[in-house]
Amino acid sequence: LKNLGPIGVIGGTGAHGFGLALRWARAGETVIIGSRDRVRAAQAAEKIKAKLDSDANISGDSNAAVCAACGLLVLTVPYEGHSALLNELKASVRPGSVVVDTTVPLVAATDGRGRVRASLPNSAAEQAAKILGSEVSVVAAFENIGSKMLTKEGPVDCDVIVCGDNPNAVATGRELAERIPGVRGLDGGPLANASAIEQITALLIYFSVRNKSHCGIRITGLPPRAGDAD
Numbered sequence: 001l002k003n004l005g006p007i008g009v010i011g012g013t014g015a016h017g018f019g020l021a022l023r024w025a026r027a028g029e030t031v032i033i034g035s036r037d038r039v040r041a042a043q044a045a046e047k048i049k050a051k052l053d054s055d056a057n058i059s060g061d062s063n064a065a066v067c068a069a070c071g072l073l074v075l076t077v078p079y080e081g082h083s084a085l086l087n088e089l090k091a092s093v094r095p096g097s098v099v100v101d102t103t104v105p106l107v108a109a110t111d112g113r114g115r116v117r118a119s120l121p122n123s124a125a126e127q128a129a130k131i132l133g134s135e136v137s138v139v140a141a142f143e144n145i146g147s148k149m150l151t152k153e154g155p156v157d158c159d160v161i162v163c164g165d166n167p168n169a170v171a172t173g174r175e176l177a178e179r180i181p182g183v184r185g186l187d188g189g190p191l192a193n194a195s196a197i198e199q200i201t202a203l204l205i206y207f208s209v210r211n212k213s214h215c216g217i218r219i220t221g222l223p224p225r226a227g228d229a230d
């Protein structure tokens with residue numbers, strides 16, 4: 001992570017970006033929260049600082065300034081604003097950056113029971129890759145982990161599946177995931193697999209609402225890794 005500089009969280013004033021920024025700042029990473037309004041970004045950073053010790057390396061700035069300062073960007077904005085924002089920020093994103101897209105395109109279910117994935121030909125992350133071009137590596141990750149899991153104390157019971165076409169960027173996404181206690185960052189194959197991950201989020205929302213809980217996902221049957229507990 002260190003080679004890419006600070007972690008920039010675009011839209012980090014919202015629930016998801018705030019929770020992720022909190023976890024990474026708590027893990028000792030340098031984080032910059034991005035917003036369309038730099039004052040709002042600074043306020044979110046102060047809120048995180050207040051939850052952690054005052055030495056936490058967290059600040060806030062405009063989304064464009066965050067893109068210019070960070071080689072590792074995490075996109076946490078609603079799908080509705082996703083492509084317009086990326087088109088606007090494209091010129092500020094540094095060539096060689098890794099962009100981790102957490103966006104899930106969701107719409108209300110027609111029967112009123114929860115939310116379903118919008119019927120789209122591509123995933124949000126594929127859309128981001130198309131907009132940002134070949135000099136930026138986009139991975140999809142963190143779609144299946146809820147913000148409430150992130151803002152509570154203690155380990156998070158959830159795998160984070162990272163999909164992308166650049167192996168180094170996937171490795172970065174997995175490393176980022178594993179800075180959160182309890183989380184396994186798994187290689188989920190090419191970016192084309194991201195729409196399957198988005199579908200799972202719709203399912204997890206259904207389980208969470210039905211059970212008044214915060215449901216996550218675990219992949220079973222994987223071989224143990226060096227360093228994992230038996």
Ligand SMILES: NC(=O)c1ccc[n+]([C@@H]2O[C@H](COP(=O)([O-])OP(=O)(O)OC[C@H]3O[C@@H](n4cnc5c(N)ncnc54)[C@H](OP(=O)(O)O)[C@@H]3O)[C@@H](O)[C@H]2O)c1
Pocket residue numbers: 011012013014015016017034035036037040041075076077078079080081082085102103104105142143144145146147148201
């Ligand atoms: N919440 C979760 O538990 C969760 C879990 C998994 C995945 N996700 C995904 O993470 C993303 C963010 O979720 P969220 O719940 O944090 O959303 P949110 O609170 O509605 O929005 C996050 C931030 O995005 C910015 N934003 C809002 N509308 C925008 C627009 N039209 N253009 C540009 N920026 C805009 C806002 O920041 P400023 O106004 O400060 O710019 C806002 O604070 C979504 O794509 C969601 O699918 C969320």
